Amino acid sequence: MTYKNYTENYMKKIFLVVILGCLLFSGCQNKSEEPGVIARVNGKPIYLTQLEYKYDLTHEGNGGFVPSVEQVRDEYGQILGDLIVQELVAQELEQREIPVSDKELKDAEDEVRSDYPDDSFEQILIEEYVDLNAWRSQLKYQLAMDKFYREILRPEIKIDYKEAEQYYRTHLSDFYMPAGFRFIMVKGLSKDLVTKGVELYREGLSPAAVSAKLRNVSVREIWIRSGQVPAGWKPFVENLEVGEATSVITQKNEFFSLILNEKKKATLLTPLQAYPTVEKVLLEKMLEDKFEAWLKNKLSVSNIRISKELLPEMEQSGQGSSLPEATKAE
CATH class of the missing domain: 1.10.4030.10 (Porin chaperone SurA, peptide-binding domain)
Structure with missing residues (x-):
């Protein structure tokens, strides 16, 4: 530490x-x-x-x-x-x-x-x-x-575990995890580069390995709460299943695709968590x-x-x- x-x-x-x-x-x-x-x-x-x-x-x-x-x-x-x-x-x-x-x-x-x-x-x-x-x-x-x-x-x-339990019970709102979506965003300078980047990622390459193999392609994880998905993304992601990728999205001269990694429901962490x-x-x-x-x-x-x-x-x-x-x- x-x-x-x-x-x-x-x-x-x-x-x-x-x-x-x-x-x-x-x-x-x-x-x-x-x-x-x-x-x-x-x-x-x-x-x-x-x-x-x-x-x-x-x-x-x-x-x-x-x-x-x-x-x-x-x-x-x-x-x-x-x-x-x-x-x-x-x-x-x-x-x-x-x-x-x-x-x-x-x-x-x-x-x-x-x-x-x-x-x-x-x-x-x-x-x-x-x-x-x-x-x-x-x-x-x-x-x-x-x-x-x-x-x-x-x-x-x-x-002391009693002190930890007391803190947990008096700060429950701090341990409420909102519903949301975890995406992998693959961004590049062209549709072809993005498509190739998505393929490599889904084949098992790490984000760093994809970026190293394809110059000018970035791969990163993003978290978006439910209700905060940008309006321009909604038609592409609303019916997406975990593991699926959107088609290449063009927005303000940017090309990117979103892979749905996790669809998370709202939850309250247990004391152990x-x-x-x-x-x-x-x-x-x-x-x-x-x-x-x-x-x-x-x-x-x-x-x-x-x-x-x-x-x-x-x-x-x-x-x-x-x-x-x-x-x-x-």
Whole structure:
């Protein structure tokens, strides 16, 4: 199981709930700090280059957009919050003696590189002005987050069948599957190509194999609910039996045929059928709670020093009293 998307979204929430408080109430800068260091997490430095790397990735492809100073400061603060959380997680793995190993990092990098022929990976990095070491550093952080959820948080969670049953019964509408049709659409540049594509598919070739054999022919699955079949398709599909294909349909200079794969009646998933979905929902909520509790505790015992240069100006309202004692300013 991968937690990449989940952790990215949830760290934004954690930043707003917890980290933001740390950032807003930091004080003055330590003049003796090493150049380029914008924060320290239990003595471990976070560098401006790390922050700039993530900021540049966020704004990749934004063209000539020029943000205001306030926008840049706010985004820098949020990105710094992410980096602080990632560093705390990495340190937790170190303390438990299960850090991301060099082999794990290399295997992950090799997997990414496998999508690029020859040396094109390095070439793309150069063209995008991406530093390889910065890229590796962020990849290692992400692997650490995945490992933290997989090996530390997940084993602590047990989903009780009664809780799953209760969720199912209170969210029945989520498990109602509407009636509809599942089609295989074969589309090409001519009627002859479409006809040939239908023949190959019905002979047992996979969609990818059909497309590879016939250039300019695409094969994909589509699902359409009952009552939502396009008006132009109805004469072709209304009497279609499962396994049958329509004649070639011409519509807006497109040629395609539809093969009826499944005709599905409306149904309510049984508790057993719904369990994988229920388990996923409950697991994500429990992981949120576990992670938030861990992070709050970690912040309370950690020494986090942040440069004031990246932070919004403090309002003279006595807010500083809510700063966690373990979080200090540089």
